[in-house]
Amino acid sequence: MRLDQVYRWLLACYPREYRQQYEDEMLGVLLDDAAPDQRRPAARDVLALLGGAFRAHVRQLDARLSVDAWREAAAVLGLIASLVLFARAARLPVLHLALLADGHPFGLGQEVVSWPSWLGSGVWLVVAMLAALRWSRTAAATAVCAAAFEVVRVAGEYGQYSTVFNLWPAVLAGMVPVALVVRAPGSGTAGIARWRLGLLAAATLVSVGAPSIATVAFADRWTEPVRTSWIFTVGVGQIEAILLSVGYLLFALVILSTPAVLRRRLLALVVPVGVTLLLTRLGLGTTGTFLERGTHDGVLDALTPAQGLTLVLVPALLFAVAVAVLHYRERPGSQGA
Incomplete structure (x- = not known):
């Protein structure tokens, strides 16, 4: 894979509106700073791009939630x-x-x-x-x-x-x-x-x-x-x-x-609660689940670090997805508007 393709793949992590405005400029700067025979991006560039993508999504989410x-x-x-x-x-x-x-x-x-x-x-x-x-x-x-x-x-x-x-x-x-x-x-x-x-x-x-x-x-x-x-x-x-x-x-x-505009946002806001409820009822059981927990003397084993992170990250991630989907559906000219 060429260096410019790797950079485009990393830039795809940014919000769509952000890419439309800055992608070509950012790609040009990254390629100008690269060595003539460089085939892979430097680790610091990868971390900087991923960190910038995260901050851009946070700013976009904050802007959407401020209306x-x-x-x-x-x-x-x-x-x-x-x-x-x-x-x-x-x-x-x-x-x-x-x-x-x-x-x-x-x-x-x-x-x-x-x-x-x-x-x-x-x-x-x-x-x-x-x-x-x-x-x-x-x-x-x-x-x-x-x-x-x-x-x-x-x-x-x-x-x-x-x-x-x-x-x-x-x-x-x-x-x-x-x-x-x-x-x-x-x-x-x-x-x-x-x-x-x-x-x-x-x-x-x-x-x-x-x-x-x-x-x-x-x-x-x-x-x-x-x-x-x-x-x-x-x-x-x-x-x-x-x-x-x-x-x-x-x-x-x-x-x-409630009216549709309000109802959609209320349903999006309760997504973290609903996901947490499902995870603690279905995912963190004792047998046959993807987050299986054993028991010791009738008491459930402690959560592993991966299970704890799942309880924190999955509700937050699905909330962000719900907000993004709602924003896309209500965008002028979209099919779901």
Whole structure:
């Protein structure tokens, strides 16, 4: 392969618009600097070109995400995500209160006082209220504390059980302060019609009350001796799983019913969460998967460095792909516009 062909192959790593403007000029400079009998690019030139391509993609991604449609989508995501995380954290405290109201023989010094759950649910509720009131910066600062709490929780679970089953809430929590800190044209509620706000409220109430309804209301009519894993969490019975499914489907319906421009961006923004969910459910199992993990005394083996990098890089890469595909589809004159 000739030297100019190698350089063109490396320049192909740059964004299309960047190549159209600078490729010929860059190729000319590279060939002028090459030795007369040089057949391969120097290592420093390869690293410089690849580093420049990475920076060009980052700048392009930042430019694409800075338009008003993306900013509006970020504000809406901040509100919906904080409500999802509130619903997830509030299920246990509400269940404890329901059991106490039902006369369950619960010791106050035991599981009723679950301060991490109370604290987590309270902070996420505050974040959602601040986001709805357009106090985005204050909401983002509060969300940083809540996200740090989620990261600590995941680290504690991993340290004890080597499990990443509940990693997706930490990923979603990490996205909330980033989404809220963006200066949007309006609040999260501005991009959602009133009836969708009603759906959000219904989704939150159903998700929060799922364990209480399943445990208290159906206690005498439905026996659930076996509690198993559900796609989003562990240790749920059949009635609770059904109610949680309804709640999460209502959250999804809010996103899917938004105008097309907003909906596409919201779906792109949740790609890292969805990919993380799939990887931790399908890819990081115990047998027969491309990221197989063994067990020792019933506890999953620790992640290998390659598996850890996969959990970080694959969601980020697919998010970049989703943004690029969306940009291509909406480009003037494209078939998908």
